Amino acid sequence: MEKITSILKETLDLVFECSKDQHPYEFAAAIRAENGTITEIIPIPGTISGEEHAILPLHMLPPDRSICGVIHSHPVPDTRWSDEDLHLFGKFGHIHIIVAYPYSKNSWKAYNQKGEAVPLEVIDTHF
Numbered sequence: 001m002e003k004i005t006s007i008l009k010e011t012l013d014l015v016f017e018c019s020k021d022q023h024p025y026e027f028a029a030a031i032r033a034e035n036g037t038i039t040e041i042i043p044i045p046g047t048i049s050g051e052e053h054a055i056l057p058l059h060m061l062p063p064d065r066s067i068c069g070v071i072h073s074h075p076v077p078d079t080r081w082s083d084e085d086l087h088l089f090g091k092f093g094h095i096h097i098i099v100a101y102p103y104s105k106n107s108w109k110a111y112n113q114k115g116e117a118v119p120l121e122v123i124d125t126h127f
């Protein structure tokens with residue numbers, strides 16, 4: 001598994017926009033990484049958004065080894081994972097991002113599959 005150390009700023013900004021659009025419902029998507037940088041979000045077909053949590057039919061994702069985890073939003077100003085989130089972290093991918101209300105650069109956090117916070121650098125360009 002490749003170690004993820006950064007995320008593209010435009011990808012993160014897109015997540016903020018999508019999270020605002022979905023508010024007060026949760027937004028969720030798979031994330032794809034290239035050479036250790038998260039570069040893309042991938043909609044999960046059949047995702048059902050709810051106020052409590054989104055239902056993610058992860059089996060609908062394409063078989064793509066660059067998909068490294070899931071990003072989802074919390075409509076409340078709290079980036080901590082729930083028990084349900086931790087369950088998801090443990091069964092799918094190896095990096096997970098929670099973007100909390102108000103969906104800005106100070107309201108998100110990345111975690112590994114054990115729920116431990118992982119520092120991610122936000123970068124402007126990626127080669």
Ligand SMILES: [Zn+2]
Nearest residue numbers: 074081082085
């Ligand atoms: Zn959550």
